[in-house]
Amino acid sequence: MTAMPEDALLDRFAAIVGPAHALRSEIDIAPYVTEPRGRYGGSTRLVLRPGSVAEVSAIMKLASETRTPIVPQGGNTGLVGGQMPDGSGREVVLSLSRLNRIREIDLQSNTVTAEAGVILHALREAADGVERLFPLSLASQGSCEIGGNLSSNAGGVGALAYGVARDLCLGLEVVLPTGEVLDDLRKLKKDNTGYDLKDLFVGAEGTLGVITAAVLKLFPKPKGRTVAWLGIMSPEEALSLFTLATEKAGPALTAFELMSERTLSFVLKHVPGSVAPLKESCPWNVLMEISSGRSEEDALALLDDIVQEYMVGTDNDDVPYFEGVMASSLAQSDAFWHLRESMSEAQKGEGGSIKHDISVPVASIPRFIREAGEAVASVAPDARVVCFGHMGDGNLHYNVSQPAGGDTAAFLALYPAMNHAVHEVVRSLGGSISAEHGIGRMKRDELIATAPPVAIDLMRRVKRAFDPANIMNPGKVI
C-alpha cells in the first residue's frame, strides 16, 4: 500500500514542470478525473503536464525513488477507465497533452514522427496537407491523442484496410518506470534485432512505461473514395457480401460496417437532421467504402461492380431482398458516415445501455449475433439489442438498451450478468471481450478470471519485469 503523497513530495513533482503546469486545485483537476461515460471517477492531488521528454523522465525518476503511482493520460476519451486514477488520492496523473509536436514528416519514407499529445484529428490533417493519409479514424478523433491511441491499440473504421494502431506504428520513444528513456524511433519496415519491445508498450495502457512519441506510417492519399448504403435481410447475407467485396476489391475495400435496423432507427429518431438512406427500412444495413489510388470514377466503378454482382447473386429464392444506394456526392457520403458515427450517441436517447466491445472470427459473426441475442433474452427478455460495428474486422459494438419505458437503474443492475452472458458466447467462438477499447479498470477482473492462466501468468511476469515497484498505472489491465 502506497502512502498518501505528502505536500513536500507534491512540491518536488511540481518543481519539475513548473507551477503553471502542476495542477493542484480541485477545479483545475476536475477534467482529469472524470471520463466521457462518467463511470470511472477517480481522485488525485496532483496533475502534472510536462512540456518535454526530459520532464517526463524526471517525473518517473522521482516517482520510482518515492514509489509514487503514476497514471498517464492522453485526451481522456478512453472508455474502460484506463486513464483514470483510483479513488484513493494517492496516484498522480501525468498528462501528455503538452507534448504535442509533430517532429517530422518524411514523404519518401512515408512516416510521421509525432509526440504523444498530438490530437488524432490534427495528425490526420497534417498528413492530408502533404497529400498523405493517416488512416486511424475514431469517433473521438477531435480530442483523443496519439499516445493514448497507441497505449490502447485503438481500432476504428480505418482498420479493415490499414490495420489497428499497432499496425501503423514503426517505432516508439518510451519513458520507463525508472525514468530511463527507450529511444526506438525507427522508420524501418523490417527490423529483426531482438525482441519486439515496441508491441509490448503498444496496447499496455500505460502499465509498462509512458509512450512519449512514435513513428507512424503514412499512406498515399486515395484519389477517389465512394460509399454505398445497402439494405439486406440477415447477417448471413452481410457475410456473403463481405466475402465478395473482399475478393473483388482486396485492399481497396476500406470499410465494411454493419448496423441493425433498430440501431438505425434510434439514429433517425434522436439525431437531428438525419435522413433514412433507403426508401424502405431493412433488417440489416451495410455501409461499404471503396478507395482508389487512381480516381473517383475508378472507385465508383469497382463499387458498382461489386454491388451489381451481388444483386445478380440475389436473384434467387435464398436471398429475398436487397436494396442499395450509392452516395452521389461527397455530401451524401459524409451523411452516410455521420449516420454510422452517431450510433453510440443516439442510443443515449433510449435510456440505459449495457455495452460490449467484442470481436469474433469474421465467419462467426452471424452465429454470434444469433447466440448473443438468445443470451441477452435470457437475462432481460424485453431488452433491446443495438448491434453495429466494424464487421470487416469481426468487431461489433454489441450494445443492449433497456426495455422501452423500463426502469434504468434496475436494468443497469443487470450489467455484470449481461456482460457475462454475452461474453460467454464470445469465448465459445474464440473471440475477444475487448476488441478495440482495452481492458483498463472495467474488464481487468474478467480478463484475469477468464483468460488462460498461462497467458495471465506470462503477462504478470512481463509487468513485474518492467515495473517491479508497480508504479505504472497500477490496477489496470493485469
Place this chain on the structure above:
Amino acid sequence: MTAMPEDALLDRFAAIVGPAHALRSEIDIAPYVTEPRGRYGGSTRLVLRPGSVAEVSAIMKLASETRTPIVPQGGNTGLVGGQMPDGSGREVVLSLSRLNRIREIDLQSNTVTAEAGVILHALREAADGVERLFPLSLASQGSCEIGGNLSSNAGGVGALAYGVARDLCLGLEVVLPTGEVLDDLRKLKKDNTGYDLKDLFVGAEGTLGVITAAVLKLFPKPKGRTVAWLGIMSPEEALSLFTLATEKAGPALTAFELMSERTLSFVLKHVPGSVAPLKESCPWNVLMEISSGRSEEDALALLDDIVQEYMVGTDNDDVPYFEGVMASSLAQSDAFWHLRESMSEAQKGEGGSIKHDISVPVASIPRFIREAGEAVASVAPDARVVCFGHMGDGNLHYNVSQPAGGDTAAFLALYPAMNHAVHEVVRSLGGSISAEHGIGRMKRDELIATAPPVAIDLMRRVKRAFDPANIMNPGKVI
C-alpha cells in the same frame, strides 16, 4: 554450466517421441548440425522429432526439470545460426518438422491454421488451391518451415504490400520452457485483451518458447500480376520511381527490388540459361511488380501508367537515361524473378563474400549506398560491392565479394572489420543490422554491444521472465 546429458537422460527424452524419432547416430544427426552456409556447425547427442504438441510439451517439461538446453529447429535454412546447437554436445535439438499438418483453412475469415513444420511452399500451394494468397515468399521456401519463418520474423519479397511474417500472424500456439502450452490460436483482427504476447514469440528465434502452430492471414488471390524490369542510372532515381509507384499504385505495388549492375552481371555469368533483360547494361536495375484484384489487363495498365509517367518525368537533363521492358508473358515474368532470386547463389562463383542484411528508412537508401561504398573501400579498396534487395522495404542485402582473383581466406579475415564499417553507416542512418535474417549466434555480440543499453536490459528482463533457467536456445539473440 550445464552438464553433459547422460545416456539415461537421453533415453528418457527418446521415450517421449519413440525410438524412430529420437536420432542418436552421427549419420542421422548430421543434417541437423550443419547449416546452408556452413558457418555454424554444432554438436548434439540427440535430435528429437516429436509428432504432437503433447510430445513437445513433455519434452520441455523434462528439459525444464533436468535443466537440459533445447534448440528448436525448423527447416534448418536460417542464415545466422539461430537453429544450430553449440559445439558442446550438451544441447538437444528439437525438430518441429513432423508437426506439419494444416489444421484448418477458413475461407470466410481468410485464415489458415498451420503447424510449425509446414513447409512454406506447401502452405502457399494450399492457399493457392482454394483461390487465396499466402504472401510470404523467400528463396528458401521449398524447405523452410512456417515455425522458423515466424521465429525469425521472415521478410522476403512479399513484405512490401503484405507485411513480414509478424504482420501475417494472428494467433499462436506456443510450448513454454516449463512445458505449459499457451493456446492463443485466435483468428481475430482486433483483440486488446492484455499484453501482446504473440509478438514477443514471433522473432524470438526460439529463445522464449517453442512455436508449435499459428493462425495466419490469407488474402484474395490477385487476378492479375505483371512485372517490369527497368534500367536506371542511380539509387536516387530508384527512389523517385518508388515514390511515384507508391503514390499511383498503393497496395497494388507488390514488389520493388533494386539490383546493381554488378549483381546482375554475376547472375548472367554464373546462372545457366539466364538472359539479360535489357538491351544495354545499366548501373542500376529495378524489378517492379503490380498486382490487381481485377484482371491481368488492369495490372498491365497500371504498370504501364507508372512507367509512362516516370518516362515523361525523365525528359529532362537531371535524368539522363531510362530503359524498361515489361514482361510479356508469365514465362518472362518468371524469368525476371528468377534473375532476382539467383543473386545470392550467383555470387558464390566470385569467391568469398562478406554479407550484410540491413535496413534503413527508404528515403536514406541512396545515402546508405553512397556511404557504405566508401566504408567498404576503406576496409578493402578492391572489394566488389554486390548490392541488391527489397528497396521498397528499405532492406538491402549489401554483400561484398572478394577482389577478383584475390585470396579468399585473407578477404574473409576482414569479415568483422567490414561488418563493423558497414553497420556503422547503418546505425548513423537509424537503420537495422538485421532486417530480416535475425540475430542468432552471428550478430548476438554486436547487438549487445551496439543496441541502446536500455533496450538490451529490457530484452534480458523478458528473457529471464520467460525462461529463468535459460534452457530455450541459449546463446542466441540476447
